[in-house]
Amino acid sequence: MSIKDETVFSDHVRELHQGTFENEQAILKHLHAVVRRRLKAIGQWNLPPKYLGYDGESWEQSGAMDDLVQDAYLA
Numbered sequence: 552m553s554i555k556d557e558t559v560f561s562d563h564v565r566e567l568h569q570g571t572f573e574n575e576q577a578i579l580k581h582l583h584a585v586v587r588r589r590l591k592a593i594g595q596w597n598l599p600p601k602y603l604g605y606d607g608e609s610w611e612q613s614g615a616m617d618d619l620v621q622d623a624y625l626a
Contacts, residue, residue, distance in 0.1 A: 596610060600616075605618055
């Protein structure tokens with residue numbers, strides 16, 4: 552993970568407070584990648600989403616990843 556990867560979300564929050572952020576899809580795409588990397592790092596990627604309280608057979612074949620990313624964004 553690069554330094555830029557580590558600041559993308561905090562930069563996004565700053566831009567929201569300044570009223571200058573326009574590309575929500577870019578931040579969601581970034582969060583998808585970050586959450587996927589984290590799930591793999593903690594050994595959850597190959598386990599069903601139900602282990603983290605989400606519906607679906609796998610992270611790739613359900614809406615569970617989108618739900619997790621939305622929850623992470625809101626938190």
